Amino acid sequence: MALRRSTPFALTPPGQRPGWSWWTAVAAAAVAMMLFPETAELDVLYDTSILFVFAILALSMGYLWGFVGILSLGQTAFFGLGGYTYAVLSLNTGDTSGAVLAGVALPAAFAALLGYFMIYGRISDIYFSVITLVVTLILEKGIRATSGEQFVIGSVRLNGQNGIPGLPALQVPWDSGTTLFIDGVYYLAAIVLVLVYIGLRLLLTSDFGRVLVGIRENERRINLLGYDSRRYKLAVFTLCGGIAGLAGVLYAVWGAFVAPEMANLNQAALLIIWVIVGGRTALIGPVIGTAVIVYLTNWLGTQGVGQVTLVMGAILTVFVLVFHQGLVPTLSGLMVWLQDRLRSGSRAEGGG
Amino acid sequence: MQPILIYAYQIAFAISIFVLISLGLAVIFGMMKVINLAHGEFIMLGAMGCTLISGLGLPLWLSVIGAGLVVGLIGIVAERLVIRFLYGRVLDTLLATWGLSLLIIGLVTTLLGPQTTSVPQDLGNVTLLAFTMPVYNLLMILVAAALLAGTWLLWRYTRVGLIVRTTMQNPDMARAIGLNTDRVYMLTFGYGAMLAGLAGAVIAPMFGATPTMGVFYIAKAFITVISGGPMPLLGTLTASSLFGAIDGAVAYATASVVGEITVLVVAILLLRLLPLGITGRFRRGL
Numbered sequence: 001m002a003l004r005r006s007t008p009f010a011l012t013p014p015g016q017r018p019g020w021s022w023w024t025a026v027a028a029a030a031v032a033m034m035l036f037p038e039t040a041e042l043d044v045l046y047d048t049s050i051l052f053v054f055a056i057l058a059l060s061m062g063y064l065w066g067f068v069g070i071l072s073l074g075q076t077a078f079f080g081l082g083g084y085t086y087a088v089l090s091l092n093t094g095d096t097s098g099a100v101l102a103g104v105a106l107p108a109a110f111a112a113l114l115g116y117f118m119i120y121g122r123i124s125d126i127y128f129s130v131i132t133l134v135v136t137l138i139l140e141k142g143i144r145a146t147s148g149e150q151f152v153i154g155s156v157r158l159n160g161q162n163g164i165p166g167l168p169a170l171q172v173p174w175d176s177g178t179t180l181f182i183d184g185v186y187y188l189a190a191i192v193l194v195l196v197y198i199g200l201r202l203l204l205t206s207d208f209g210r211v212l213v214g215i216r217e218n219e220r221r222i223n224l225l226g227y228d229s230r231r232y233k234l235a236v237f238t239l240c241g242g243i244a245g246l247a248g249v250l251y252a253v254w255g256a257f258v259a260p261e262m263a264n265l266n267q268a269a270l271l272i273i274w275v276i277v278g279g280r281t282a283l284i285g286p287v288i289g290t291a292v293i294v295y296l297t298n299w300l301g302t303q304g305v306g307q308v309t310l311v312m313g314a315i316l317t318v319f320v321l322v323f324h325q326g327l328v329p330t331l332s333g334l335m336v337w338l339q340d341r342l343r344s345g346s347r348a349e350g351g352g
Numbered sequence: 353m354q355p356i357l358i359y360a361y362q363i364a365f366a367i368s369i370f371v372l373i374s375l376g377l378a379v380i381f382g383m384m385k386v387i388n389l390a391h392g393e394f395i396m397l398g399a400m401g402c403t404l405i406s407g408l409g410l411p412l413w414l415s416v417i418g419a420g421l422v423v424g425l426i427g428i429v430a431e432r433l434v435i436r437f438l439y440g441r442v443l444d445t446l447l448a449t450w451g452l453s454l455l456i457i458g459l460v461t462t463l464l465g466p467q468t469t470s471v472p473q474d475l476g477n478v479t480l481l482a483f484t485m486p487v488y489n490l491l492m493i494l495v496a497a498a499l500l501a502g503t504w505l506l507w508r509y510t511r512v513g514l515i516v517r518t519t520m521q522n523p524d525m526a527r528a529i530g531l532n533t534d535r536v537y538m539l540t541f542g543y544g545a546m547l548a549g550l551a552g553a554v555i556a557p558m559f560g561a562t563p564t565m566g567v568f569y570i571a572k573a574f575i576t577v578i579s580g581g582p583m584p585l586l587g588t589l590t591a592s593s594l595f596g597a598i599d600g601a602v603a604y605a606t607a608s609v610v611g612e613i614t615v616l617v618v619a620i621l622l623l624r625l626l627p628l629g630i631t632g633r634f635r636r637g638l
Contacts, residue, residue, distance in 0.1 A: 071443055114620075121624040126442050130387060130574050131620065137571040138616045145609035265567050269450055276447065310458025316451030320444050321437060 052189035058286035066280030069216035074132030078107035080263030082248025092154035103249035111241025163259025279326025367596030368496035376548030382584030392566025398552025399561035420550035427545020581629020
């Protein structure tokens with residue numbers, strides 16, 4: 001209907017460098033995030049940090065889906081894998097910096113391996129989604145099955161569905177005596193979120209990013225132009241696997257705890273809902289969607305309405321059927337449409 | 353002789369479970385190209401329906417059939433309310449049915465509570481060559497074979513089957529010769545849902561029924577139908593046999609989770625070699 005015109009966030013040609021208004025908005029948001037702890041209590045900071053972590057996870061999925069056109073349902077698997085890698089290594093070695101690096105590298109490597117089999121197997125997009133989902137399900141099932149005493153990595157018991165509690169606090173890399181407390185974790189999550197957001201946005205302006213968007217628009221044409229789309233898809237899938245792993249590490253740092261719930265079907269569904277509600281064709285969409293839905297689920301929980309699952313299911317179905325674009329693109333499209341109406345209205349008056 | 357018999361029984365049983373849980377999906381996903389993530393919940397509704405109906409005092413076989421019919425009706429309602437707007441938008445069917453699946457889980461949990469309910473069955477055991485097997489498990493193998501054969505006969509040799517295949521192959525042409533494709537889609541989806549419901553009802557006496565049980569079957573069902581390839585029924589049978597044999601043998605030798613992970617790894621390697629699935633290189637057919 002009214003959304004045919006290009007919308008400010010969604011359909012700006014992604015190859016263009018972001019303008020000064022974008023940089024101002026990002027800088028303002030970053031300053032606000034940095035100043036927020038001055039006014040907020042620790043428990044609010046604690047809740048907000050996890051919002052940032054989930055937003056990073058949502059970005060890793062929204063980027064693949066909205067800009068490359070591949071719907072990966074395996075991001076929660078990389079999320080869980082990142083968290084577990086960090087947990088096992090930090091408990092074993094006592095050194096958290098190395099564990100963070102490994103917590104990013106291992107999910108990225110797993111994404112590369114899985115992606116190789118799927119992308120180079122020329123599996124269609126549909127099967128790609130289903131297989132990533134199935135991998136997630138089996139991974140979670142595998143973790144749940146490790147409750148016995150024989151499942152030990154180094155000195156750490158995997159504990160099956162009880163998860164691994166009591167992770168060490170994150171140390172500052174250059175001074176292992178200093179550890180991050182709740183406010184430190186908040187700053188870390190905020191900085192990582194802003195950096196990931198800026199990095200992904202700038203990547204779209206590079207040649208690499210232009211090819212990615214080209215793949216979304218018409219993969220065959222990109223291949224005929226001489227780009228091997230498989231290589232680009234594998235690279236960006238690996239990148240987003242690493243970002244999801246990083247979010248998993250931050251989750252483990254935040255709660256000092258990892259559990260198979262990180263990678264279960266519910267978490268995967270929530271992730272989709274965050275992205276689809278916010279709108280995947282705008283990079284800020286997944287962040288907004290995460291904020292809205294996390295707030296909503298928390299509120300539903302405290303209201304005693306119960307059955308968060310029921311409401312989430314209804315939201316997902318309705319958004320797919322009716323608000324397919326998501327909040328941010330729909331709203332910005334609406335704004336453009338309104339501007340047009342006002343402008344044409346005033347022109348008509350002036351002419352008359 | 354006896355160990356061979358035990359293995360044969362274990363493998364036949366594992367295959368029959370694969371066939372049961374993926375047959376409905378083979379119709380809905382394999383034929384209609386609707387990625388139905390609510391498939392697990394249709395199975396769950398069948399199991400729940402079976403416990404409710406047999407709780408009324410009806411015999412088990414009647415409860416199973418009743419549960420299958422009820423789930424078929426629920427499938428038709430879901431098709432009218434959600435799925436029919438999404439034909440041709442394959443990824444959207446995945447997302448919408450995922451929402452549907454959460455909705456069903458939430459609804460059933462609200463109405464019936466989160467606990468596991470069970471269905472009693474008292475068919476006892478049968479002893480063959482000094483090896484004792486539960487009669488119910490043997491019956492399950494037979495039911496799986498009957499459902500598969502029945503669906504194949506229905507699609508292959510009846511007028512209804514011909515109409516359904518025509519519609520799935522070329523909806524425009526089917527409409528041009530006067531078929532009501534809208535109704536065909538609706539009823540085919542209902543039939544697939546009914547198969548899932550029957551599977552759930554048959555499984556219920558073995559494993560019980562909980563609102564969240566769908567998640568245990570959804571991964572296996574999708575692996576089977578995808579690996580089976582473009583011929584839904586023959587593909588489901590071959591993929592079920594392959595995975596059932598692997599799952600049965602590995603799970604019997606180690607643990608059931610190891611069996612499932614082995615199946616997944618085999619499936620991914622298989623799809624690397626045969627991207628179109630096992631039946632991808634066959635002549636067109638069922």
